[in-house]
Amino acid sequence: MALHLSVASGLGFADSIALGDRNNLASATTSCKPTQIVVKKRQSPARDGCRALYSMGAVSWPLNESPFTEELKPGRPAQWQSYCAVLSSQWLDEEQEVKENPNGSANLAVSPSGLREMVQLPRALSSNTDLASQPRHGSTLRVAYQGVPGAYSESAAAKAYPGCEAVPCEQFDTAFQSLELWLVDRAVLPIENSLGGTIHRNCDLLLRHRLHIVGEVQLPVNHCLMALPGVPKEHLKRVISHQQALAQCEQTLSKLGVVREAVDDTAGAAQFIAAHGIRDTGAVASKRAAEIYGLNILAEGIQDDKANVTRFLMLAREPVIPRNDRPFKTSIVFTLDEGPGMLFKALATFASRDINLTKIESRPQRRKAMRVVDEKSGSSVAKYFDYLFYVDFEASMADPRAQNALGNLQEFATFLRVLGSYPMDVKPM
Template sequence: MLCYSGPLSSTQLPNSVSAGSRLRVAYQGVRGAYSEAAAEKAYPNCEAVPCDQFDAAFEAVEKWIVDRAVLPIENSLGGSIHRNYDLLLRHSLHIVGEVKLAVRHCLLANHGVRVEDLQRVLSHPQALAQCENTLTKLGLSREATDDTALAAKYVAFNKLKDTGAVASSSAAKIYGLNILAEDVQDDCDNVTRFLMLAREPIIPGVEKPFKTSIVFSLEEGPGVLFKALAVFALRQINLTKIESRPLRNQPLRASDDSNNGSKYFDYLFYVDFEASMAEERAQNALRHLKEFATFLRVLGSYPVDTTML
């Protein structure tokens, strides 16, 4: 079994991995991160492998260092994780599942430190934003870190007496911190959706609810996006998400209307819809979309996560 003293970076990925029966699953962050909990929910009894950046997790799967990656794609309060949308297009991995994790933030500090002793708190920017009202009432200044668990690790290792961290109860246990307050998030409905990524796609089925994720681009013109979305509505296929991202390395394009003189960006559209690619209606919808899409790629067709943790 591999031992990891810290999160893997893209330049530190080993050339091979020792044999073993446990599934190796990459996640971004350090031990105690919410992403680690998501990986363990998605693949119970897996060997969770920390990576310092999202890019390193993608590369670890592609280079056969790990078997899977579990990475966040959207949060019910903070919205989409745009970096991972861009990486989905850049890499050739397939979405093979999803997992939803209820995020419960705790205020952590070293033992012997009271709430009134704290002057500042460290955490990921989204976590700090999700606890804004609570932290404001406590009169604490906020400083951002790359990861919630990394904030907890920093507070513990430096034995800080005036600084706390917003992180998980798991991080408190791992780094020997005291939980001063639980559920410090402003909204109890704080859920992050993670994607399960693999080198090969799964065979879609129809025996249970499936979701399909695609990305496509369109020519500029009146009603073109309406036409693209209509291919799903015409077949009673429900869309659960649509996200647009600028098409990278593409210059601004001039409008076809010579009298207008305006310029515009080219965009990619990421869409999730409730249907399996094993269903004829889904196949027909994408066949229809291909008639006017300038680019189309199926990112994955996978079972819907109907549980909550």
Template sequence: MMVRRCEFHLRRCILSFKLMMQGLPGSFSEDAALKAYPKCETVPCDEFEDTFKAVELWLADKAVLPIENSSSGSIHRNYDLLLRHRLHIVGEVQLAANFCLLALPGIKADQLKRVLSHPQALASSDIVLTQLGVARENVDDTASAAQYVASNGLRDAGAVASARAAEIYGLNILADRIQDEPDIITRFLVLARDPIIPRTDKLFKTSIVFTLDEGPGVLFKALAVFALREINLTKIESRPQRKRPLRVVDDSNTGTAKYFDYLFYIDFEASMADPRAQNALGHLQEFATFLRVLGCYPMDATL
């Protein structure tokens, strides 16, 4: 049903650049999409996996996907989706969050009994919401909260969402920057069917995923291939393998032992056009049991 909804929206403007996102217009994912491609047509979907499928089915040109947050850390579900699908990372967007408290026109903060938003936004705004003494209700994304308050005319409820959501859904901003930490940054990935051509005339980042055999020092060896070539690692993430979560190892002292079998995701600052990166991955392939380049893309150094 979701793909059908997206397809209907896309058919209205076949010639425009279409970018899929999770969440409604006014979401922070849409803010990230418009930062990367100011003239794109954003198309909402309900689930993160829907954004992958829409690009794979040629219903959209690209997708934008949140991958980590400076407050709550990595979004593990989306790491799993990167491996499950065959899209390529072609860009990244760093977005500074501005969580706003929204309500219907004429409603004051002391009239609110409850506040709706995504669980992460509610958790990140704990101090202000505790001071207000309001109940908290979880919804799928921040823009959905704003839409729900507006469309149902809720006079006792507010929403934590973006300033754009207030404009789109006709709500007032009662307070802005209500997050506990003043500088919350979310990193988004831009995904496409085809990779872009790596270059060396600007700063590039490369994302990979690999697995290793069990053994002493094997992870140290994997990381050393980058250190030996003075390549800076910006991200290391491990995720248990779903297809083979346990590795059985013979232990001479206690018999058979079982260990989690991990996938390792790494981001490093180098273009695949750089011989250092090519040599590092060639070295890593000598002992990695699986290696896949998820993408090589320009770094986003702006906020």
């Protein structure tokens, strides 16, 4: 049994502003329309009866009534719980079904007798249907990741938070919003790969949402070629996987002479083949994905470069307290005025204080994509991209050097935001 709610896309961001800066509540404006919950019913394909489909429409929470502007209490905000209580009576008669089938979705696996049987797995959250469903309360830490069970992100979540309850999400946006809406306690999302480079979508989402980076984890990626049991790799006509995984296995797949098709994630490719029984198609995914979906591994370590590592960020609603007793990293984003030497001046604020930069990434601004500058030559006008600069440096915000560097940078930066100051991942992989 599952509850589904459709929430306006701006809800999480508006409420995160309220959480992140209470002093600016007076200046924030939103439309104050009463919340309406419309209950619809649909027939369950599994048995007679129905499941509730909740639709809130284009709701914009008034900031003074938002469940996130109350004083935060341990566990979950009381007002958020009260909104969920309105829905609880709709599914009490389904409670036994939840106990017997708590995860709500299934995949195919091979039984010892050789027959395929149903194995229960967590169903991926969707931003269109699930982000206002009732949060679960318990002592287990709930960690959101993008993909389905068997994804590399699930392994990263388990490495970052051993013993956690990993919660799959269909899209990166869904993971961010589920954390803002208190459906999960943490999120673990990829930010860069040693072969594929930066995941720019997550850079943009870090700026859009008021969440904090509280840690990092680095995960070795070992791609496997897999197919249904009994299918040799010579019989494969196509291979499906995430586009980065396909690119990282270019040489192996070229030798096979197969057609390559990109899908949303690696484990999802394995799940699709197993669920539909496709015998002429293989997938590139993790060894765990093959075990979960009952596929046979045809080859391991098929990536072109064996040193294939993905760096993941650990996100939370509240920042960690910076310390000086262990290696820390700080991530910031800033913008600069156009002019000669401006980027040099920005980087010099760190170099002059002996602070090591580990990453610098530029991204064109979306809302203000072009900067028009009069070149003072009659009618001559120059047009430039306006850039955001993402920088990681090795220092804690508790370090006076970092404080002085950012203070110096703020003197000429047109925008500056600290995305997080967090412990570095120094564990051996």
